[in-house]
Amino acid sequence: METQKHSKSEDTDLRNALALVVYYMRPEDSKLRRRYSSLIALYDKISGQDAEIKPLSIGVYGCPNKGKSTLLNSLLGENILPDAPIPSTSSIITLHRNSRLPEYGINCSGDHEKTVVHRKKPSEVQELLRKYGSHQGCESAPKWDKIEVEGPFPDADKKLNPNFVLRDTPGAEAYADRVKGEELKQDSERTYNSIGSADLHLFCVSCEDIGGESDRAFYNRFFSERACIHVLTKRDKRGDDDTKIKDDYMNKMGLTDNEEAIMQIVLTGIQPDGESGTRDRFINIGREDLIDSICECLDPQFLIDKMRQIARFIVKNYDSDETMDDLKKIPKIHIRNLETATEK
Numbered sequence: 452m453e454t455q456k457h458s459k460s461e462d463t464d465l466r467n468a469l470a471l472v473v474y475y476m477r478p479e480d481s482k483l484r485r486r487y488s489s490l491i492a493l494y495d496k497i498s499g500q501d502a503e504i505k506p507l508s509i510g511v512y513g514c515p516n517k518g519k520s521t522l523l524n525s526l527l528g529e530n531i532l533p534d535a536p537i538p539s540t541s542s543i544i545t546l547h548r549n550s551r552l553p554e555y556g557i558n559c560s561g562d563h564e565k566t567v568v569h570r571k572k573p574s575e576v577q578e579l580l581r582k583y584g585s586h587q588g589c590e591s592a593p594k595w596d597k598i599e600v601e602g603p604f605p606d607a608d609k610k611l612n613p614n615f616v617l618r619d620t621p622g623a624e625a626y627a628d629r630v631k632g633e634e635l636k637q638d639s640e641r642t643y644n645s646i647g648s649a650d651l652h653l654f655c656v657s658c659e660d661i662g663g664e665s666d667r668a669f670y671n672r673f674f675s676e677r678a679c680i681h682v683l684t685k686r687d688k689r690g691d692d693d694t695k696i697k698d699d700y701m702n703k704m705g706l707t708d709n710e711e712a713i714m715q716i717v718l719t720g721i722q723p724d725g726e727s728g729t730r731d732r733f734i735n736i737g738r739e740d741l742i743d744s745i746c747e748c749l750d751p752q753f754l755i756d757k758m759r760q761i762a763r764f765i766v767k768n769y770d771s772d773e774t775m776d777d778l779k780k781i782p783k784i785h786i787r788n789l790e791t792a793t794e795k
């Protein structure tokens with residue numbers, strides 16, 4: 452990653468200039484514009500005054516059975532979120548960490564109803580989430596659109612922001628309207644409606660069946676226009692080396708190098724124990740890499756460096772005369788910094 456010394460005002464100028472370039476792109480470039488806009492929004496939030504008070508949220512998304520809940524349990528250090536080899540998560544489950552709280556408050560909400568319960572132990576929270584937020588719950592239990600849990604989560608990974616917000620979502624299927632099953636349709640709608648509400652998105656695909664039709668449809672519909680970390684889960688199920696898996700992923704998903712410049716790809720998995728053949732509860736391949744990527748993507752310096760790359764890309768690939776003419780019509784714009792950023 453390029454790291455250069457630059458002052459705060461230069462960063463602000465660069466950010467403003469980039470925002471304007473993004474804003475002035477021609478309509479047919481709306482896909483790129485939206486993707487870059489989401490990075491700018493994230494940067495604004497991180498560098499903004501309220502970032503300390505309002506914790507940033509990290510959401511996981513993808514088709515059913517990709518290991519999304521397992522991944523979050525691993526970050527939480529606790530098997531709290533329901534997971535299963537069949538469609539599992541059925542509610543949007545948001546976890547807020549607040550270490551000062553003595554117990555967990557669980558807030559369920561649906562169309563017209565709302566209910567709040569309190570529990571002391573993570574295992575009790577897990578039981579409730581399985582009952583009300585998963586397909587493994589009893590049939591008679593009401594299904595909630597959203598479940599919010601606020602509590603201490605003492606075993607959560609220490610590198611994460613101490614007041615994190617993690618969001619688990621039901622596996623969604625872009626072809627749900629073609630697929631039989633009212634539940635899958637409902638799940639998918641819940642997930643689709645929630646995309647965009649997290650500050651950082653993790654898009655999950657399994658190494659077992661990379662780049663299938665459903666993964667591609669999900670990506671094209673939601674993440675080709677939004678910056679995200681790509682997580683290739685179930686690494687233990689595939690023998691190839693990391694580079695080969697990543698290349699395969701890029702090819703099958705139709706991703707280009709330019710797209711790679713504004714996101715990260717991380718491989719994660721649960722390595723079975725050599726002697727007993729049993730599996731650990733938590734991912735142990737790529738876990739640290741994922742946490743480092745999350746922390747890096749939420750770092751203003753990382754976002755500034757990305758914006759420099761993006762600024763260079765935009766000026767190189769677009770009709771820069773026209774864009775610059777437009778920009779120059781706007782007073783108080785510091786084009787100088789954009790030009791400096793694009794020289795290298």
Ligand SMILES: Nc1nc2c(ncn2[C@@H]2O[C@H](COP(=O)(O)OP(=O)(O)OP(=O)(O)O)[C@@H](O)[C@H]2O)c(=O)[nH]1
Pocket residue numbers: 514515516517518519520521522533534535536537538539540541620621622623684685686687688719720721734
């Ligand atoms: N071998 C292996 N199995 C995994 C891994 N991650 C998850 N699994 C298993 O895959 C199945 C699905 O995992 P979940 O975490 O429930 O997947 P999900 O994406 O949350 O599924 P939905 O909530 O239905 O969308 C479970 O049986 C997990 O134990 C992994 O890295 N390696």
Ligand SMILES: [Mg+2]
Pocket residue numbers: 519520521533534539540619620621622
């Ligand atoms: Mg799940």
